[in-house]
Amino acid sequence: xxxPATPDRAAAVLPGLPLRSAIAHGCGRSYGDxxxxxxxxxxxxxxxxxxxAFDAGTGLLTCETGVTLADILAAISRPAPDGSGWLLPVMPxxxxxxxxxxxxxxxHGKNAHHLGSFGCHVEALELARSDGARLWCSRTxxxxxxxxxxxxxxxxxxxxxxxxxxxHVAGLGVETEDIRFARxxxxxxxxxxxxxxxxxxxxxxxxxxxGDDLGRGLYMRARHxxxxxxxxxxxxxxxxxPVTPPLSLVNGLSVRxxxxxxxxxxxxxxxxxxxxxxxxxxxxLDAIGGWNRLYGPAGFxxxxxxxxxxxxRAVTAALLSAIAAAGQGSMLVVLxxxxxxxxPGLMSFPMPGITLALDFPNRxxxxxxxxxxxxxxxxxxxxxxxxxxxxxxxxxxFTQGYPALSVxxxxxxxxxxxxxxxxMGITEGEGIS
Ligand SMILES: Cc1cc2nc3c(=O)[nH]c(=O)nc-3n(C[C@H](O)[C@H](O)[C@H](O)COP(=O)(O)OP(=O)(O)OC[C@H]3O[C@@H](n4cnc5c(N)ncnc54)[C@H](O)[C@@H]3O)c2cc1C
Numbered sequence: 001x002x003x004p005a006t007p008d009r010a011a012a013v014l015p016g017l018p019l020r021s022a023i024a025h026g027c028g029r030s031y032g033d034x035x036x037x038x039x040x041x042x043x044x045x046x047x048x049x050x051x052x053a054f055d056a057g058t059g060l061l062t063c064e065t066g067v068t069l070a071d072i073l074a075a076i077s078r079p080a081p082d083g084s085g086w087l088l089p090v091m092p093x094x095x096x097x098x099x100x101x102x103x104x105x106x107x108h109g110k111n112a113h114h115l116g117s118f119g120c121h122v123e124a125l126e127l128a129r130s131d132g133a134r135l136w137c138s139r140t141x142x143x144x145x146x147x148x149x150x151x152x153x154x155x156x157x158x159x160x161x162x163x164x165x166x167x168h169v170a171g172l173g174v175e176t177e178d179i180r181f182a183r184x185x186x187x188x189x190x191x192x193x194x195x196x197x198x199x200x201x202x203x204x205x206x207x208x209x210x211g212d213d214l215g216r217g218l219y220m221r222a223r224h225x226x227x228x229x230x231x232x233x234x235x236x237x238x239x240x241x242p243v244t245p246p247l248s249l250v251n252g253l254s255v256r257x258x259x260x261x262x263x264x265x266x267x268x269x270x271x272x273x274x275x276x277x278x279x280x281x282x283x284x285l286d287a288i289g290g291w292n293r294l295y296g297p298a299g300f301x302x303x304x305x306x307x308x309x310x311x312x313r314a315v316t317a318a319l320l321s322a323i324a325a326a327g328q329g330s331m332l333v334v335l336x337x338x339x340x341x342x343x344p345g346l347m348s349f350p351m352p353g354i355t356l357a358l359d360f361p362n363r364x365x366x367x368x369x370x371x372x373x374x375x376x377x378x379x380x381x382x383x384x385x386x387x388x389x390x391x392x393x394x395x396x397x398f399t400q401g402y403p404a405l406s407v408x409x410x411x412x413x414x415x416x417x418x419x420x421x422x423x424m425g426i427t428e429g430e431g432i433s
Pocket of ligand 1: 023024025026027028029030031034035045065066091092093094096097098099100101102104105106107108109110152153154155157158159160285286388
């Protein structure tokens with residue numbers, strides 16, 4: 001593991017490394033192996049944690065790429081007396097990720113149907129390559145490398161510094177509405193109804209419900225409330241799970257009991273509205289550090305796929321039916337829509353359609369068998385699987401899901417490789433397992 005302290009030192013380490021031996025590492029919040037490199041070198045970028053400049057006229061923020069989204073929110077998301085303030089335009093479900101990781105996976109948030117993915121708001125980035133070059137890349141300068149680096153899984157070099165365009169909102173606080181729905185069709189009705197008026201939308205799904213109840217869940221929508229202020233969320237979790245229990249606390253029984261209770265949590269009316277902080281809406285899992293320990297020593301797999309809008313209803317039903325029939329899955333299931341705001345990234349995951357994300361407690365062959373069935377359904381529908389959340393996709397599925405792969409490969413840095421890149425056949429490891 002290398003831990004460069006400055007952009008200059010990070011840039012200096014690359015030329016000395018063997019071919020296909022190294023990968024950048026941010027906060028390690030990716031669920032799969034995009035930031036893992038057994039037998040090779042990890043370059044931990046978290047010490048590149050300095051802010052460089054902020055222009056309050058344009059909202060342009062330049063920072064080193066080990067800065068986390070939590071750091072940015074703590075620094076800029078302070079409300080003015082009228083409640084207005086600056087915000088990151090796109091935030092994933094956790095704020096404990098680095099700017100470098102957010103760019104390299106081109107992460108998305110609950111407002112993907114309005115503002116696209118993180119990469120849509122990157123104005124420029126400085127990339128270090130193993131030939132010693134340091135290149136500023138943007139839509140107009142080294143634009144091919146810019147497109148390859150956004151969503152490029154760290155394989156084009158080290159991103160040292162980035163300039164992001166922040167947004168100014170009339171109220172940092174949000175107005176929220178949660179609505180219970182009884183079946184999958186109702187999700188699509190609510191989603192169509194909410195598309196224009198609500199910036200942030202997502203649904204929780206009871207993944208064990210089947211038959212007439214298939215796809216039942218809670219629809220959550222939110223939008224900024226002008227004049228309502230909200231303090232920035234903390235830079236670390238307030239609570240944490242201190243130890244790993246000997247067995248998974250997430251199993252068929254606990255999931256069924258939790259889901260039945262959670263689905264009814266809105267009471268007889270099935271609706272609840274409120275106004276308040278964005279923290280709970282955007283980052284529910286950040287409240288408890290180390291929540292992943294609840295899965296016990298065997299851990300869990302995460303799966304996220306997107307399928308095109310045309311057959312989205314039928315394909316989502318097929319995915320949920322396969323999951324319910326297998327009796328697997330967890331409490332953490334999210335269904336949401338991606339819109340047609342295009343990312344500049346060649347290899348970005350978001351595309352127009354419906355995306356389903358969920359965790360599966362690891363039951364070895366039974367879980368891998370289910371993941372392979374889900375993979376087949378997604379491929380048949382013309383969809384794709386998210387590398388940041390994958391540990392089981394086949395090479396064929398990756399190639400099919402990411403048609404720009406051959407163009408992307410022209411921009412690989414010869415020193416970079418990861419467990420994911422080798423598993424997908426993007427790079428072969430030289431002397432690396
Ligand atoms: C609770 C939770 C909720 C999540 N919700 C979402 C969500 O809603 N939407 C979503 O899109 N994702 C989501 N994710 C996934 C997470 O946002 C991404 O995996 C993110 O990229 C992790 O960033 P990181 O700093 O931890 O990077 P890592 O996981 O350490 O690395 C990710 C990738 O970035 C590369 N990288 C990191 N830094 C650099 C650098 N400086 N230069 C070049 N490459 C670099 C790595 O090589 C690797 O390929 C969630 C994860 C968790 C744990």
